[in-house]
Amino acid sequence: MASTERHEQDMRQKAARALKGGVRDPIEMLRLQCLARGAAGIKGLGRAFRIMDDDGNKKLDLNEFRKGISDYGLVLEEEEIRDTFSIIDVDNSSTISFDEFLKHLRPPMNKSRRGLVLKAFNKLDKTGDGVITVDDLKGVYDVTKHPKYVSGEWTDEQVFLKFLESYDTPNQADGLVTKEEFLNYYSGVSASIDNDAYFDLMMRTSWKL
DSSP: OOOOHHHHHHHHHHHHHHHHTOOOOHHHHHHHHHHTTOTTHHHHHHHHHHHHOTTSSSEEEHHHHHHHHHHTTOOOOHHHHHHHHHHHOTTOOSEEEHHHHHHHHSOOOOHHHHHHHHHHHHHHOTTOSSEEOHHHHTTTSOOTTOHHHHTTSSOHHHHHHHHHHTTSOTTOOOSOEEHHHHHHHHHHHHHTOOOHHHHHHHHHHHHTO
């Protein structure tokens, strides 16, 4: 289930209001700037960092971190960039794992919400290999009501791939959705919903949990 247009709008407006209200914590400031772009904002920042990870070690030094924030169009003062980097660089190695960074950046979900998201992921991940694929979706996601399938414009596989694209890393969709990508997506959706009961109902209804 993709987040609704209303959730996207609520998320952007909520983040924009919080930014105008003045935020001192640099990670919270970065988080809000990403959420102001919608549910895909945090995923997009992750993609910006992956592009710079030339050696594939999934780590960034301060200069790469600074460039990634700048290239993605986020605004932080030099001191805020250094403070953010120091918070994440807990072992003082002068490098940070961008997976750890995204975990810091992801809006916090309480135990109940996180449990529902993981339950939905596990239901979709039929093979239990930690990745959702087109094959996993067959028999779980009903394509017959999708308007482009009904019209004959798309095949069932095209519907599945479009569905996965909602959760995949923007502009780098590979038809596979990892647990981290699924959590990143729903952390953004969660940030737009204040009421736990509504989030619970939305997840259970969407995924028949």
